[in-house]
Amino acid sequence: MQQWYQELFNSFVNKYENESFTQGTVGEVDFLESEINHDKSCKILDVGCGTGRHAIELTKRGYQVTGVDLSEKMLKRAREKATESGVGIDFIQADARNLPFQGEFDLVVMLCEGGFPLMETDEMNFQILESASRSLKKGGKLIFTTLNGLFPLFHSVKDFINSNSESQTNRENSFNLMTFRDEYQMEIEDDEGKVLNLNCNERYYVPSEITWLLKSLNFNPVDIYGCKLGEFSRNDPLTTEDYEMLVVAEYLINE
Structure with missing residues (x-):
């Protein structure tokens, strides 16, 4: 997978x-x-x-x-x-x-x-x-x-991403203060124009x-x-x- x-x-x-x-x-x-x-x-x-x-x-x-x-x-x-x-x-x-x-x-x-x-x-x-x-x-x-x-302790990651990318939309961000991981749904249009919905997980x-x-x-x-x-x-x-x-x-x- x-x-x-x-x-x-x-x-x-x-x-x-x-x-x-x-x-x-x-x-x-x-x-x-x-x-x-x-x-x-x-x-x-x-x-x-x-x-x-x-x-x-x-x-x-x-x-x-x-x-x-x-x-x-x-x-x-x-x-x-x-x-x-x-x-x-x-x-x-x-x-x-x-x-x-x-x-x-x-x-x-x-x-x-x-x-x-x-x-x-x-x-x-x-x-x-x-x-x-x-x-x-x-x-x-x-x-x-x-x-x-330090950034997500003071700012919304979702708002930052959505204002800095024309092709990517982040939804349902959940920043975990215990693990410093941001889990979110990314909606993005691929090279062929197909919309991808990805369940993402990144470590800060x-x-x-x-x-x-x-x-x-x-x-x-x-x-x-x-x-x-x-x-x-x-x-x-x-x-x-x-x-x-x-x-x-x-x-x-x-x-």
């Missing part, structure tokens, strides 16, 4: 690229470059790469990038876009919880909810972080965005949780910031107004 995110990403490929939250690629890649000091020898892994927007932009700038996603339909579009852009990228279908890499990359990125935190359990989400850590070289960096658990994290999880995997330091579309910055402190948080962590040990 497919999970809701599998059904979504297999049916919402072309329209995904027109969403407002996918329009900040250039600015986001500017930040990634600054974090690796524009070192073109760095090998980069893009987890949950989707249609390849970050991987393609990074490759255009001279980096060697591998893209991984669970959705073959997303990857098919990513390969088409890479060909159209004249760049060669290794796109691989794989589960983010079990990446086929061992100490190969200088930078691992998971942006725009690239797998984490969409899993059904906290343990499964943690497996994604474990898998990312195994993929890194000693001293490598993990940069990802995830849902900010507070900064202290992320810090603890990553330090348990030998990441240090762990820095967390606010996350502005297309404007990632270390000068942007996380607040209750940020729907997402930006996490930058350095991996100390590679066994």
Whole structure:
């Protein structure tokens, strides 16, 4: 049985690229470059790469990038876009919880909810972080965005989503203060014009949780910031107004 995110990403490929939250690629890649000091020898892994927007932009700038996603339909579009852009990228279908890499990359990125935190359990989400850590070289960096658990304590997630997406409507949101999970019904029109009704479940994290999880995997330091579309910055402190948080962590040990 497919999970809701599998059904979504297999049916919402072309329209995904027109969403407002996918329009900040250039600015986001500017930040990634600054974090690796524009070192073109760095090998980069893009987890949950989707249609390849970050991987393609990074490759255009001279980096060697591998893209991984669970959705073959997303990857098919990513390969088409890479060909159209004249760049060669290794796109691989794989589960983010079990990446086929061992100490190969200088930078691992998971942006725009690239797998984490969409899993059904906290343990499964943690497996994604474990898998990312195994993929890194000693001293490598993990940069990802995830849902900010401080946001739904002060705001309506349903109202935020409905005001920021032309194609998606959220209904019956139920944010659980014990689990920090938001369960909701999503109504969205797929690439063929068919209306999908999905029962969704996403995990929000507070900064202290992320810090603890990553330090348990030998990441240090762990820095967390606010996350502005297309404007990632270390000068942007996380607040209750940020729907997402930006996490930058350095991996100390590679066994």
